[in-house]
Amino acid sequence: VENTAKILLDLFLIFAAAKVAGEIFNRLKQPVVVGEILAGMLIGPSLLGWIGHSSFLDIFAELGVIFLLFTVGLQTDLTEMVRVGKHALAVAVGGVTLPFILGYALMAALNRPLVESLFVATALVATSVGITARVLADLGKLQTRAARVILGAAVVDDILGMIVLAVVIGISRGKFSLLSTLLVAIEAIAFTAFVVVLGRKAIGTFSHKIPKLHMPQPAFALGLALCLGLSAAASYIGLAAIIGAFLAGLVLAEATEATRLRQNMEPIYEFLVPIFFVITGSRMDLPKLFTPPIISLTLLVVLVAVIGKFLGCGAAAFRLGRHDATAVGVGMIPRGEVGIVVAMVGLSRGVISGDLFSVVISMSILTTLMTPPLLRLLLARRPLVV
């Protein structure tokens, strides 16, 4: 019983801290996710010590990130992805490949273990396009060609990032060999393909029957069940639970009831996702983060993250002309949520050390904070091609 009281108090403190931070960061027009992580750093063991470590909180963080990725999947339009065409595809592939190679090379040069290096490289892969989309929308630039390429590339990018993560998790489970990597890659791709192909078929066949069910909010009930079920399935076959959640969202994004499902997910999102980010922030080892070696390492990782995306995406977009290609390169820089999620997966599996975890979170925060001013500066000088 005392246990229950403690967990309720923890949940209250975490949720309240997240909302206060959200209010402040909304007023400052800064990304709320950064506020939530800072709130976690504040109430976590490094500073105030109001919340500690507990396996119960881990479960709530896990559910938070599952619903985060489910929502990301729900907002990913596979049909749109096919349509955005070769520019977006090239930008996505360039923006996944170069940061991964540079990130891995940096870690290897620092003599970090293989699996840890792979996790850091993976955290550099996926763009969190929400920040960029917000800035472009604020400037009224969402209808430009560069914006469409950025948004399309970010979708492909999410899917590629999830596959890379699945492969890296697979490698982290066993001894590394070319054969085992190949097998894991096949497993990850097979799971993805199986769920997407079968899921789209099932949605196509049964989607119109959902509103005829007698339970309240049938689309929401089926969506949540699919999300939990695929998360559990992904966990059991050794992938990350979030990969199952993401695929569940991806499949359901095609359903006729998708809009209502997205609306119904909002309160669940507002309840559990901030809990994930606050707990993430509370895991940061601040005294260690502010030591010279870790500060240097952070700066190096940020440099690799920025250069990797900027060059990888910018070069792939060269046909758009120098100015538009530059905008695409800058717009793809923020790592935000996805980089953080990868770091948390690595930390909870014990394959990424506490200091490197803090470095990756800092990288996500810094790339997210730097993009809006850079993008505004760039677009103030010259408009984009519509």
Next chain:
Amino acid sequence: VENTAKILLDLFLIFAAAKVAGEIFNRLKQPVVVGEILAGMLIGPSLLGWIGHSSFLDIFAELGVIFLLFTVGLQTDLTEMVRVGKHALAVAVGGVTLPFILGYALMAALNRPLVESLFVATALVATSVGITARVLADLGKLQTRAARVILGAAVVDDILGMIVLAVVIGISRGKFSLLSTLLVAIEAIAFTAFVVVLGRKAIGTFSHKIPKLHMPQPAFALGLALCLGLSAAASYIGLAAIIGAFLAGLVLAEATEATRLRQNMEPIYEFLVPIFFVITGSRMDLPKLFTPPIISLTLLVVLVAVIGKFLGCGAAAFRLGRHDATAVGVGMIPRGEVGIVVAMVGLSRGVISGDLFSVVISMSILTTLMTPPLLRLLLARRPLVV
């Protein structure tokens, strides 16, 4: 990590079972809560054994019941309560007193321990008026005098039930004496009065400022924070967490944003509340329940539950005339969720034994199932006074 996979699988199985049961019971026009409990009995250790006992599931059940009582509070209109007048108040008091006394007397006669007897008596106190309201609405009788008395009495009844529960929990913590009971009663009433008076004042002062906040869905965020905060506070002072949640809902029901808050709570409710009832069902000890002594005990408790409410409420409503008073007596019979919640509180505190827990759940199910046909039969013979 394996732990996470197991918990996700458990949550998936529980949620899916709840929704399948909900679909079936909706089609059969039977109370969904009964379906969810039966689903829990089916997948629990007594039958299929798909889910077992885990402290993680306990926390989800606890959150489910917290949001259940928060929602009940949100739907309780204190102003309306003051207005329904003396009939409803008399019915509520009669319907709380007689079942409590009869329930306690029965348990004492069977030589059950004091605290256990008090818990069973408390489980007989609160009417779950949802079933009755549904039947009256289906028959187009919600605008009758008897219906208004039933609905008004059920509101007062909830509040009295929560206070009785708080006192009984207080008694269960220490040695029983008249003085300690008095102190506990004062603590429970003081907590309730403090929250309600201060809360209504705060809502009156700040309610119009809520929509001006910059966070998304501010009413929902504040509501959830208040619910978690008061639940934790109630736990820490030794009351049940649900009492805090109920009071949080009660206070927020007065806010101008209450309608939106209720809407936003729906997905959280649909996600977590069924989990509570499935887990409750999974705790039923079926092999033991179907032994002659326990069957007899169940029948006795159901008898006391029905007679206590019927006579207690019916007698208090005698001024409405015999027919209307009978309808009020029948309408107040179902115990539903609230009786189940009391039984779970007792079980989780270790003061109510497994067999008596199963008996109380059965009582809740049976009184809930018997009311609709009884009420329809009664109203088919003669209409109520409008």
